[in-house]
Amino acid sequence: MGEIFKLGFMLMLVAVIAAVALGYVNSITLPIIAEQKEQAKLDAMIDVAGSLGSGELSFDSLSVPSLENPYAEVDQTLAVVSVTDSTGSELGYLFVAYGRGYSSTIQTMVAVNTLGVITGTTILFQQETPGLGANVSNPAKFMYQFDDLGYSSLLLSKDGGDLDAITGSTITSRAVTSSVRAGMEALSASGIIPGDGGVL
Amino acid sequence: MSLAQEFTKGIVKENPIFRQALGMCPFLAVTSSVENALGMGAAATFVLVCSNFLVSLLRKVIPASVRIPSYIVIIAAFVTIVDLLMNAYLPALHKSLGIFIPLIVVNCIILGRAEGFANKNKVISSLFDGIGMGLGFTLAMVVMATFREILGNGSWLGFNLLGEAYQNQPLLIAILAPGAFILMGFILGFFNIMEKRNRGGAR
Numbered sequence: 205m206g207e208i209f210k211l212g213f214m215l216m217l218v219a220v221i222a223a224v225a226l227g228y229v230n231s232i233t234l235p236i237i238a239e240q241k242e243q244a245k246l247d248a249m250i251d252v253a254g255s256l257g258s259g260e261l262s263f264d265s266l267s268v269p270s271l272e273n274p275y276a277e278v279d280q281t282l283a284v285v286s287v288t289d290s291t292g293s294e295l296g297y298l299f300v301a302y303g304r305g306y307s308s309t310i311q312t313m314v315a316v317n318t319l320g321v322i323t324g325t326t327i328l329f330q331q332e333t334p335g336l337g338a339n340v341s342n343p344a345k346f347m348y349q350f351d352d353l354g355y356s357s358l359l360l361s362k363d364g365g366d367l368d369a370i371t372g373s374t375i376t377s378r379a380v381t382s383s384v385r386a387g388m389e390a391l392s393a394s395g396i397i398p399g400d401g402g403v404l
Numbered sequence: 405m406s407l408a409q410e411f412t413k414g415i416v417k418e419n420p421i422f423r424q425a426l427g428m429c430p431f432l433a434v435t436s437s438v439e440n441a442l443g444m445g446a447a448a449t450f451v452l453v454c455s456n457f458l459v460s461l462l463r464k465v466i467p468a469s470v471r472i473p474s475y476i477v478i479i480a481a482f483v484t485i486v487d488l489l490m491n492a493y494l495p496a497l498h499k500s501l502g503i504f505i506p507l508i509v510v511n512c513i514i515l516g517r518a519e520g521f522a523n524k525n526k527v528i529s530s531l532f533d534g535i536g537m538g539l540g541f542t543l544a545m546v547v548m549a550t551f552r553e554i555l556g557n558g559s560w561l562g563f564n565l566l567g568e569a570y571q572n573q574p575l576l577i578a579i580l581a582p583g584a585f586i587l588m589g590f591i592l593g594f595f596n597i598m599e600k601r602n603r604g605g606a607r
Contacts (some may be wrong), residue, residue: 210467211467211469211470214465214466214467214470214474215470215473215474217476218466218473218474218477219477222477222478222480222481225481226481226484226485227487229484229485229488229489230488232487232492233491233492234493235491236493237491237492240491240492241496244495292584331503333436333579333580336436336576336579336580371571371573371574371576372574372576372579
């Protein structure tokens with residue numbers, strides 16, 4: 205009997221020391237990690253918005269009551285941020301598109317100018333197959349094709365459009381393309397961007 | 405055994421992947437590109453050295469009958485601490501290694517070395533064993549990833565080797581899971597043949 209208590213006590217001791225160590229490290233790193241996540245998101249916004257215009261940009265979240273949420277299927281909302289330059293004139297909008305890919309929900313930040321033309325994109329989050337779908341994070345593989353397009357041009361060549369999918373990753377490519385398209389259609393339907401700026 | 409031997413045995417003679425067939429899960433899952441293989445190798449080596457150190461230090465304190473649960477708690481705690489610290493202070497590295505770090509907990513090389521070596525040997529030898537095994541693991545990962553990335557993507561560590569034409573129509577199966585199993589068979593077969601030849605020569 206005493207042996208069992210001794211073993212249990214040792215095990216408890218190991219677990220308690222590990223828990224205290226983890227709690228201590230967590231208490232130190234938690235605020236730093238939160239701050240970094242916020243910073244990373246802001247950096248992505250500044251980076252993508254840089255394609256809309258140069259100089260000091262300011263961001264304001266835009267609330268449009270008639271805006272539909274195209275991402276209800278993946279439990280995310282469509283949040284639109286308007287971008288203005290230092291003189292106060294509106295340059296365009298940022299939104300995050302959510303698309304169900306092959307093995308993750310891919311988050312794409314999109315910058316659209318006031319004419320409804322995409323000026324820049326970046327992938328915020330994806331966990332697609334390394335070496336295949338994960339190539340979506342490399343702008344030169346796929347996303348470069350989005351620049352200067354309106355939403356009606358957002359269609360893979362397999363679906364009758366002009367965008368070349370990533371080799372072996374049609375599901376990933378289609379998820380990104382249709383999620384960005386759905387977001388822009390919603391923006392257009394609520395009158396934020398004109399009908400179709402894609403006719404250039 | 406000298407310290408130098410403790411160090412080098414993990415790289416060739418007792419290579420965790422090729423000779424002990426441990427850690428097959430990351431070997432198959434994370435070798436689709438050389439970059440991932442290097443990242444996983446580095447992260448696993450770090451945890452392996454830390455856990456070997458601590459297990460060896462505590463080998464006389466922890467009773468034998470509860471040693472395995474204790475090792476698992478120690479390893480899991482280390483992995484979580486590494487994950488948190490890296491996330492806070494080295495965010496760039498964490499971004500590229502992030503998904504591999506929780507996977508290290510289930511890397512059986514680490515538990516294997518704690519059980520098979522560190523709990524019977526002195527702290528210094530355990531440290532060298534950890535570094536050697538970690539390097540051996542990293543080397544094996546890079547060998548596998550080299551084959552898979554060149555065949556499946558025409559590149560090595562992101563550099564285009566085989567040209568645009570190949571990259572547009574590569575041998576995709578090498579990057580997918582079945583290709584990993586096929587290549588693993590060839591690689592393990594190759595090492596078994598080498599082992600047999602070596603033994604035959606010695607006798």
